[in-house]
Amino acid sequence: MWCIPPEQDAEFVCSMENVLETYVRPYDSQNPVVCMDETSKQLVGETRAPQLGAPGRAPRYDYEYERNGAANVFMFTEPLANWRGVTGTERRTAIDWAHAMRDIIDTRYADADVVTFVMDNLNTHRLASFYKAFEPAEARRLAEKIEIVYTPKHGSWLNIAEIELGILSRQCTSGRISNADALKRKLSAWENSRNKSGGKVNWQFTTEGARVKLHRLYPRIEG
Numbered sequence: 001m002w003c004i005p006p007e008q009d010a011e012f013v014c015s016m017e018n019v020l021e022t023y024v025r026p027y028d029s030q031n032p033v034v035c036m037d038e039t040s041k042q043l044v045g046e047t048r049a050p051q052l053g054a055p056g057r058a059p060r061y062d063y064e065y066e067r068n069g070a071a072n073v074f075m076f077t078e079p080l081a082n083w084r085g086v087t088g089t090e091r092r093t094a095i096d097w098a099h100a101m102r103d104i105i106d107t108r109y110a111d112a113d114v115v116t117f118v119m120d121n122l123n124t125h126r127l128a129s130f131y132k133a134f135e136p137a138e139a140r141r142l143a144e145k146i147e148i149v150y151t152p153k154h155g156s157w158l159n160i161a162e163i164e165l166g167i168l169s170r171q172c173t174s175g176r177i178s179n180a181d182a183l184k185r186k187l188s189a190w191e192n193s194r195n196k197s198g199g200k201v202n203w204q205f206t207t208e209g210a211r212v213k214l215h216r217l218y219p220r221i222e223g
Helices: 010-023 094-107 128-133 136-143 160-173 180-197 207-213
Strands: 033-046 065-078 083-089 115-119 146-150
Touching (some): 010 115, 010 146, 010 207, 033 160, 065 094, 065 160, 065 180, 083 094, 083 180, 094 128, 094 136, 115 160, 128 136, 160 180
Parallel strands (some): 115 146
Antiparallel strands (some): 033 065
């Protein structure tokens, strides 16, 4: 969902153009661009076993359910490589973010020089989170491995990972999921299927387009 400031906002347009200029960088395996976002998922169990539907008819679920807490889903996607990775965690703390980031950095991007991450300005999305999770030397190693480009406040629609989360929700997590293990299995299956499908996000919004479409947000320069 687009959320646009109602008036001139130099901070918004500066952050927006930072993101848009990051998206037009050519593919570089040594400096890949990765979009990261996260969302919560309510875990809901059945109080009665669903009734299997007849051929051609959907199963029937009882309207009653039990709440089993919530889980967090981290989404990482590298648009130019047409790749995405998802993982579920019990919480969404700074430490959870730090561990999720390290897992991605040290597996898929172990050979990269610097990984550029596009993400929103959540208070856990900070280099300081590495120091909350790891010893200083490890925290510094990770901090020097990444560059963070933040989306503007109220501008998360500029994050391609948010689009992938929307696809994930429609294709995988919209129904009832009873526990964290079941969620992780569904996430793993979706990740494999999505990466093999050839589907991609066709991002078209550019800095030049923003200066036309959103010209009212740019401060007017007198004289």
